[in-house]
Every structure is written in C-alpha cells, then in structure tokens.
Amino acid sequence: MSSDLINRRSAKPHSSMFLRMLMRAAVLRRGRxxxxxxxxxVAAAVATAMLNLYVDVQAKLRKExxxxxxNIVVVGKDGQALPVDALTKVEAALAGHGLAVPFxxxxxxxxxxxxxxxxxxxxxxxxxxxxxxxxxxxPNASQDALLGTRAAAVVSxxxxxxxxxxxxxxxHLNPVGTLRTGASEDSRVYxxxxxxxxxxxxxxxxxxxAASGSSEEVNVLIHQLSKSLPGADVRPIRQIxxxxxxxxGKTRATLAAAAILIIATAALxxxxxxxxxxxxxxxxxxxxKALGASEGLISGFFAAEAAALGAVGALLGFGIGVAVAxxxxxxxxxSPVVPRFNVLPIVFVGSIAVALISAVLPIFLLRRVQPxxxxxxx
Amino acid sequence: MFGRLVYESFRRQKRRKLLAGVxxxxxxxxxxxxxxxxxxxxxxxxRELRTYGANLIVTPQEDTLDVQIGxxxxxPPSDGAYLNEADLPKIKGMFWRNNIxxxxxxxxxxxxxxxxxxxxxxxxxxxxxxxxxxxxxxxTGVRVTHPxxxxxxAWPDDNSxxxxxxxxxxxxxxxKPGDExxxxxxxxxxxxxxxxxxxxxxxxxxSLALAQQILxxxxxxxRVYVSALTKPEDAFARRDPQTLRGAEYDRxxxxxxxxxxxxxxxEAIPHSHAEQIRQIAQNEGTVLSRIKGLMLLVTxxxxxxxxxxVSAAMATAIFERxxxxxxxKALGAGSVSVAALFFAEALxxxxxxxxxxxxxGALLARQIGRxxxxxxxxxxxxxxxxxxxxAVIVTFAGSAMAIRRAVKFDPVYALRGEA
Numbered sequence: 136m137s138s139d140l141i142n143r144r145s146a147k148p149h150s151s152m153f154l155r156m157l158m159r160a161a162v163l164r165r166g167r168x169x170x171x172x173x174x175x176x177v178a179a180a181v182a183t184a185m186l187n188l189y190v191d192v193q194a195k196l197r198k199e200x201x202x203x204x205x206n207i208v209v210v211g212k213d214g215q216a217l218p219v220d221a222l223t224k225v226e227a228a229l230a231g232h233g234l235a236v237p238f239x240x241x242x243x244x245x246x247x248x249x250x251x252x253x254x255x256x257x258x259x260x261x262x263x264x265x266x267x268x269x270x271x272x273x274p275n276a277s278q279d280a281l282l283g284t285r286a287a288a289v290v291s292x293x294x295x296x297x298x299x300x301x302x303x304x305x306x307h308l309n310p311v312g313t314l315r316t317g318a319s320e321d322s323r324v325y326x327x328x329x330x331x332x333x334x335x336x337x338x339x340x341x342x343x344x345a346a347s348g349s350s351e352e353v354n355v356l357i358h359q360l361s362k363s364l365p366g367a368d369v370r371p372i373r374q375i376x377x378x379x380x381x382x383x384g385k386t387r388a389t390l391a392a393a394a395i396l397i398i399a400t401a402a403l404x405x406x407x408x409x410x411x412x413x414x415x416x417x418x419x420x421x422x423x424k425a426l427g428a429s430e431g432l433i434s435g436f437f438a439a440e441a442a443a444l445g446a447v448g449a450l451l452g453f454g455i456g457v458a459v460a461x462x463x464x465x466x467x468x469x470s471p472v473v474p475r476f477n478v479l480p481i482v483f484v485g486s487i488a489v490a491l492i493s494a495v496l497p498i499f500l501l502r503r504v505q506p507x508x509x510x511x512x513x
Numbered sequence: 514m515f516g517r518l519v520y521e522s523f524r525r526q527k528r529r530k531l532l533a534g535v536x537x538x539x540x541x542x543x544x545x546x547x548x549x550x551x552x553x554x555x556x557x558x559x560r561e562l563r564t565y566g567a568n569l570i571v572t573p574q575e576d577t578l579d580v581q582i583g584x585x586x587x588x589p590p591s592d593g594a595y596l597n598e599a600d601l602p603k604i605k606g607m608f609w610r611n612n613i614x615x616x617x618x619x620x621x622x623x624x625x626x627x628x629x630x631x632x633x634x635x636x637x638x639x640x641x642x643x644x645x646x647x648x649x650x651x652x653t654g655v656r657v658t659h660p661x662x663x664x665x666x667a668w669p670d671d672n673s674x675x676x677x678x679x680x681x682x683x684x685x686x687x688x689k690p691g692d693e694x695x696x697x698x699x700x701x702x703x704x705x706x707x708x709x710x711x712x713x714x715x716x717x718x719x720s721l722a723l724a725q726q727i728l729x730x731x732x733x734x735x736r737v738y739v740s741a742l743t744k745p746e747d748a749f750a751r752r753d754p755q756t757l758r759g760a761e762y763d764r765x766x767x768x769x770x771x772x773x774x775x776x777x778x779x780e781a782i783p784h785s786h787a788e789q790i791r792q793i794a795q796n797e798g799t800v801l802s803r804i805k806g807l808m809l810l811v812t813x814x815x816x817x818x819x820x821x822x823v824s825a826a827m828a829t830a831i832f833e834r835x836x837x838x839x840x841x842k843a844l845g846a847g848s849v850s851v852a853a854l855f856f857a858e859a860l861x862x863x864x865x866x867x868x869x870x871x872x873x874g875a876l877l878a879r880q881i882g883r884x885x886x887x888x889x890x891x892x893x894x895x896x897x898x899x900x901x902x903x904a905v906i907v908t909f910a911g912s913a914m915a916i917r918r919a920v921k922f923d924p925v926y927a928l929r930g931e932a
C-alpha cells in the first residue's frame with residue numbers, strides 16, 4: 136500500500152466514513168429518501184402556515200374590527216368644549232396607530248323654527264372612521280352640507296339650498312348628499328369643521344378615536360390620554376371593545392384547535408413515512424451490525440440521518456408555509472400574512488424532534504433482533 | 514378464494530392493518546371535526562357578534578327629528594310619537610322569529626331628582642322580561658340586547674319599581690346600591706349601579722312600566738332595539754322590495770337579511786319604521802365572511818394534511834408487502850387480481866376507518882363547540898356519506914401509486930429480497 140494512501144486514511148477519522156454513509160444513503164435510495172423528505176416538507180409547511188396564521192390573524196381581524204369605528208371617545212367634562220390643543224395631543228399619543236376625528240355639535244333652527252342638530256367635523260377623516268355610513272355624495276366645497284335622511288326631510292325636502300340659524304347668525308347651505316346610518320346621525324346635518332367654526336364659533340366637544348392594537352394597548356392609551364387631557368373625560372366604548380374581544384377570542388381559540396389537529400395529523404404523516412423508511416432498511420442495519428458496528432454508532436447514524444432530514448425539511452417547509460399563509464391572507468383578508476420568523480425555531484425543533492422519534496422507534500424495536508435473521512429475510 | 518385472501522391478510526397482519534387503520538381513522542376524524550366546525554362557525558360567530566348589541570331599530574313612523582347630542586335628548590319629552598307596547602310581542606310572530614335573539618323597548622323621559630332644578634333622563638326599558646306570544650314564552654330585554662351593560666349591585670325586577678343609576682350620576686348624587694332616591698316626588702330604591710361606557714352612565718334606568726307611569730302614558734314606547742341573526746348583505750339584499758316580483762320577492766322576504774327582517778318588523782308593528790343600525794349590521798357581514806373564509810381555508814389545509822397522512826400510511830403498508838406480491842405473481846396471479854386484492858383491502862380499511870373516524874370527529878367537534886362556544890356543534894347527517902366517500906377516494910388515491918409499483922415489481926427480485 137502506498138504511503139500516501141495510508142497517510143490519507145489515517146488523516147481522515149471515522150467521521151468521514153460516517154458522513155459518506157449519510158450521503159450515500161440519501162443518494163442511492165433517492166426515491167425513498169425523497170418521499171420521506173416530501174412528507175417532512177409538507178408537514179413543516181402546514182405547521183408553519185398554521186402557526187403563522189394563528190399569530191397574525193389577530194392583527195388581521197383587529198383591522199376588520201376597526202371598521203366598527205371608534206373604540207375610545209374623548210368628551211369635554213360637563214359638556215364643555217375641549218381645549219384647543221386636544222386633537223394635537225391625541226394625535227401625538229396615537230402616533231399613527233389609529234384615527235382621531237373631532238366633532239362639534241350645536242342645536243340650530245331652520246327657517247321655519249324647527250330644531251335640528253348640526254355637527255361640524257373633519258369629513259375626510261369621518262369617511263375613514265365610519266365606513267358604514269351610507270352616503271350618496273360627500274361634500275367637498277365650502278358651505279356644502281351632508282344631511283341625515285331624517286334631517287333632510289325637515290330642512291330641505293326638495294333638495295334645495297336652505298338656511299340655518301344659531302344665536303342670530305345664519306348660514307346658507309347647499310345639500311350635497313344624504314347620509315343613512317340607522318342611528319342618531321340620521322337626524323343631523325354635517326358640515327366641515329371650517330364652515331362650522333366660522334359660523335358658530337363653537338369648538339369641538341368630542342373626539343372619537345379608533346385606536347388599533349390589543350385591548351391592553353388601548354387601555355394604556357386611555358390612561359395616557361386622561362393624564363394629558365385633565366379637562367376631558369376619556370372613555371372606552373365598551374360596546375365595541377367587548378364585542379371585539381369576545382369574537383376575537385373565540386376565533387383564536389377555534390383556530391388554535393384547528394392548528395393542533397392539523398399539526399398532529401401532519402406529524403402523524405411524517406411518523407408513518409419515516410418509520411416505514413427506516414424499517415425498510417433493516418438490512419443496512421443488520422449488515423452494519425454484522426460488520427461490528429456498535430449499537431450507539433448505528434443509532435447515531437440513523438438519528439443523524441433523521442435530524443438532517445428534519446432540518447432540511449423544516450427549512451424548505453418553512454418557506455412554503457410562509458407562502459401558503461401569505462396566500463391565505465391575500466385571498467381572505469386582502470393583505471398578505473407577514474412571515475413571522477419567531478415561528479421558525481418552533482417548526483425547526485418540532486420537525487427534528489418528530490424525525491428523531493420516528494427514526495429511533497424502529498431502531499429500538501430492531502435492536503433485539505439478530506442480524507442473521509434480518510439478513511435471511513425473516 | 515379472494516374473500517379468504519382478504520380475510521387472512523387482516524387476520525395475520527393485525528399490527529400493520531391497525532397502523533394503516535389508525536392513520537385513516539385519525540385523518541377522517543380530523544377532517545370531520547374541521548368540516549363540522551367550519552360549516553357551523555358562521556352560526557356560532559354570528560351569535561358572538563350579537564354581543565355588539567342590537568342591529569335593528571324600530572321607531573314610530575311619524576317620529577319627529579331627534580335632537581340628541583352625545584346620547585342626551587334635548588327634545589321636550591311630550592314631543593313625538595310613540596309605539597304601543599302591546600304590539601311588541603308580535604315580533605315573535607314574524608317569519609324570522611327564531612332569528613330574533615332579543616329586543617328591548619326604550620322610553621326616555623325627563624325627570625327631576627331630589628327636587629333639583631336640573632332635569633335628568635330616566636330611561637324605561639325591559640331588563641329581562643318574560644313575555645308570551647301565542648303559546649310561546651320568552652325572555653327579553655337589555656340583558657340580551659345590550660350585553661356590555663354591567664351592574665354593580667343587582668338588576669331590578671321588571672315588575673318592581675327599583676331603579677338603576679348610571680355610574681357617573683351615582684357618583685354625582687353620592688348613591689350606593691340599596692340607597693333611596695327621590696324621583697318626580699316619589700321615593701324609589703336604587704337596586705344597582707349601571708356602567709355602560711355610554712350616555713346611560715348619566716341616566717336613571719328603570720322598568721318600562723315605571724317610566725310610562727311617570728310620563729302618564731301607559732303603553733308608550735319611543736323606540737325598540739332588536740337584535741337579530743342576519744345573513745351578510747349582498748347585492749340582492751340591497752334591492753328595494755317594492756320593485757321585486759313574485760318568486761324574487763319571496764326569496765328576498767324569506768332570506769334573513771337585515772333589510773328583510775326590518776321590513777317584516779315594520780309589518781308586525783303597526784305605524785312603525787324599522788331600520789338597520791348600519792354600524793352593527795354592515796360590519797357584522799364583513800367580519801363574519803372573513804372568519805368563515807379563514808376557517809374554510811384552514812379546513813382545506815386540514816383535509817390536505819389528513820389526505821397526505823392516509824396516503825403515506827397506505828403507501829408504507831403496501832411497500833412492505835413486496836415479497837407477498839412476488840409470491841402471488843410467481844404462483845400465477847395477474848396484475849389485475851393482485852391490484853384488486855390491495856384495493857379491496859384498502860376499501861375495507863377506508864370504510865372501517867371512515868366510520869370510526871366520523872364518530873370520533875363528531876365527538877371532537879362537539880368538544881370544540883362546548884369548550885369554545887358553550888354550545889353544541891351539530892353534525893349534519895348528510896356529512897356521513899360525504900366523509901365516507903372522501904375517505905375511500907383518498908385511501909384509493911394514496912394506495913394507487915404504491916400498488917402500481919408493487920405490481921410492476923419483478924417477482925424474482927422481490928422474492929430474493931432485493932428491493
């Protein structure tokens with residue numbers, strides 16, 4: 136034997152043989168290895184998609200729930216107007232995580248002496264906040280008014296321009312559109328805040344806030360607002376907050392149950408495929424044993440193989456699962472589910488654990504069998 | 514002979530058959546549970562969404578304009594028209610009566626408390642009143658329609674003259690549950706302190722009869738809040754019933770849209786105008802369809818995962834029996850009869866697994882329903898044949914590839930164990 140071959144062999148310890156066995160096992164039986172890997176990938180993908188959805192669905196649904204409108208209301212104490220800087224303070228506290236819309240109200244008289252509530256507000260913001268308002272046309276010019284359906288029947292039955300007076304001051308308004316909500320808005324006349332203030336000189340008395348985030352975050356915001364606005368009452372709109380918390384909780388719980396069932400099924404699929412795969416190779420196992428491999432080495436070999444399979448499967452599956460979750464988000468919520476990388480370690484460890492269990496279980500069963508029996512095909 | 518082969522295969526390979534059977538059972542169970550939950554989730558979430566309160570409001574037809582700011586009525590109390598309380602139980606005689614979760618009449622009146630000059634609002638309503646319509650007994654009131662109202666102390670009885678004080682008002686007046694309060698010259702007991710987060714926090718809430726008595730108008734109701742289970746609005750729902758003819762009108766009338774229930778409320782209560790409260794009614798539809806859509810997609814994922822699990826188990830089970838196939842072929846069996854044997858076994862497994870899995874899945878769905886929604890998830894009997902068919906198809910599809918490979922395998926190699 137040439138000296139360099141001896142050198143080469145002595146330089147490479149067992150580990151290279153170990154690696155070579157792993158590689159060859161994967162390459163030579165690529166059919167079985169591929170089907171095992173496929174099962175692993177699919178299981179990891181399903182698990183990733185479900186976990187991703189579970190984590191993200193709360194944010195997605197919260198966005199839907201914000202369509203219910205404001206969840207916090209700020210009103211001046213005892214019907215007083217709010218301080219002038221109230222809106223800027225509220226907006227600073229919100230920091231972009233929500234909408235704040237000011238409302239000012241007065242009771243005006245029509246030309247024939249009937250009382251009607253007139254509200255001044257930021258109409259562009261209201262449109263975003265109260266998406267359920269059914270409006271025929273939104274005003275955009277000065278002195279344009281939006282009339283609630285019931286108010287319209289009183290102030291301008293034929294849709295003609297009309298006059299309203301408040302404390303001896305009269306304003307001439309064009310009815311542009313009608314508004315239908317089924318609630319008290321139907322009996323009101325809405326104006327832009329500029330028109331309203333120049334006509335009445337009355338400042339907003341109410342700020343409606345649609346704050347996004349969990350109920351804890353909203354409560355923190357309420358606390359913060361009531362500290363920075365001592366002259367105002369900051370109240371959660373319990374109807375909206377409690378309804379949201381309830382529906383969200385139930386949906387999450389259902390989704391969690393579904394995720395557990397689905398992940399368990401996927402794990403079962405991996406388990407049955409891998410057990411079959413390892414069982415199928417009991418000859419390899421027997422030959423190795425017959426050649427004098429220790430039990431530890433064989434277990435280590437199969438375990439390493441399973442771990443590698445689990446790791447590769449988990450990574451590929453994670454990619455696919457994220458794509459599936461994004462697709463579900465797009466189809467159902469019209470915005471993709473953001474990949475959550477904190478799910479990755481869970482999927483990764485879970486996949487390897489399932490793979491290890493399914494590799495070690497058959498080895499444990501085969502250990503008691505004599506290699507000769509297996510080699511004889513019994 | 515064929516029957517015996519199948520029988521012996523099951524008798525001798527109990528463990529393998531058990532493994533495949535368990536996989537099918539679990540797969541079918543998960544699929545059944547998920548389908549049952551997904552088909553019922555709309556109904557369940559719809560009920561949960563009722564915690565948002567009433568989605569319909571009934572007002573008198575001839576009503577004058579509300580002069581209301583921040584929930585405080587500025588209109589003189591004598592103004593405006595009223596509905597008749599005696600007409601209200603008719604709501605339970607409507608076509609969609611079973612979709613009416615509850616209703617609460619409201620009668621706000623203006624009263625003086627402790628002979629102060631300031632007028633306060635007293636709201637008369639049902640708390641949890643027992644009513645009868647025909648043979649039907651039912652309980653309705655704000656405790657159903659306004660579930661976010663919380664009371665410290667006790668809810669008053671609808672027949673008593675006890676009142677609730679709004680939280681802010683109670684603080685202002687310094688009253689606790691059990692104290693007495695002087696309203697319009699009479700003394701009443703405060704049963705509890707009400708917290709709603711709305712205008713009622715500054716009001717007195719009493720039974721409807723008490724408000725009518727103080728107002729001096731028996732049977733008067735200003736408005737009725739109705740909480741109904743509705744179907745999300747679609748383009749058809751927005752059609753005007755006046756323009757619909759014949760069958761279309763019937764279809765519109767017999768769909769539980771908010772608009773058609775409002776229409777029927779108007780029919781049931783004379784001289785009334787019913788309208789959907791758009792904030793609640795409109796958003797309900799979107800939230801509901803999102804959650805239903807989500808569960809549908811998740812159910813598809815569950816079906817996919819269980820189909821895969823079943824296929825994997827079947828493929829493994831068949832792959833392990835190559836030698837058997839080799840022996841059969843060596844003894845002269847054709848590919849068709851070998852495949853037929855495997856398919857027959859798969860069919861048997863699928864049927865047994867399907868039945869057991871369906872039962873298990875039904876139990877699982879019930880458990881989910883009970884623990885999450887506190888109500889039963891009913892499983893449609895129609896689902897049984899569907900599930901069984903799916904189980905058979907998936908088992909066959911999962912086995913097909915493996916059977917094809919097993920049948921094609923050269924018996925010589927198979928028998929020599931060179932797989």
